[in-house]
Amino acid sequence: MSTVRNGLPAVVTLLIVSAFGAFGADLATAAGPLAVPSALGLPYGLPGLRLVPLGETGWPFTLTENLAALVLVGAVAWVTTHRRGGAVRAFFAGWGAFVLGTLAAGLLRAVAVSQTVQAGPGAYAGLVAGALVTGLVWGVVLGWTAAIATLASADAGTTVVRA
Incomplete structure (x- = not known):
């Protein structure tokens, strides 16, 4: 299987986190209920990959978001390139990798926020639990986007042998 086909789920995930970096704030303001986690101090969505800080958030927040986005992409890339099995297992490996990546990214973001606001143990636990739930x-x-990309990469590499 080629590197391009193996990397398809990671590329799809990279496009998603880039879209969240470019349009995530617009999404949160356009759909009101998406702003509720932010009001509680939790991340509003997936980490966004951006080149410059958004508004007055500053460089530490931007670097944390970028690192969390790269953790998500890296989790999807690692799991989907090391998967074994047929198409069904590939599909669920892609979906599971994306979920695992969002959990890891949410955990990283929660720890960074709690360190920034110098949260106590209760607030720290609440931020971590909330970030894991939102992740x-x-x-x-x-x-499902990474799952379909994983399925497409698995189908592209299989060969059918008929007797």
């Missing part, structure tokens, strides 16, 4: 929700909601 799980976003991973389940958008994980």
Whole structure:
């Protein structure tokens, strides 16, 4: 299987985090309920990959978001390139990798926010738990994109032998 086909789920995930970096704030303001986690101090969506800080967030926040986005892409890339099995297993490997990546990215973002605001143990635990829940929700909601890309890369590399 070629590197391009193996990297398709990671490329799709990279496009998603780039879109969240470019249009994530517009998405949160256009769809009101998406702003509720932000009001609680939780991430509003997937980490966004951006070149410059958004508004007055500053460079530490931007670098944390970029690192979390790269953790998500890296998780999808690693799991989907090391998968084994048929198409069904590839599909669920892609979806699971995306969910795992969103959980890891959410955890990283929660730890960074709690360190920034110098949260106490209770607030720290609440931020981590909330970030894991929002990461799980976003991973389940958008994980199908990586799953379909993984399925496409698995189907492209299989050969059918007929007797």
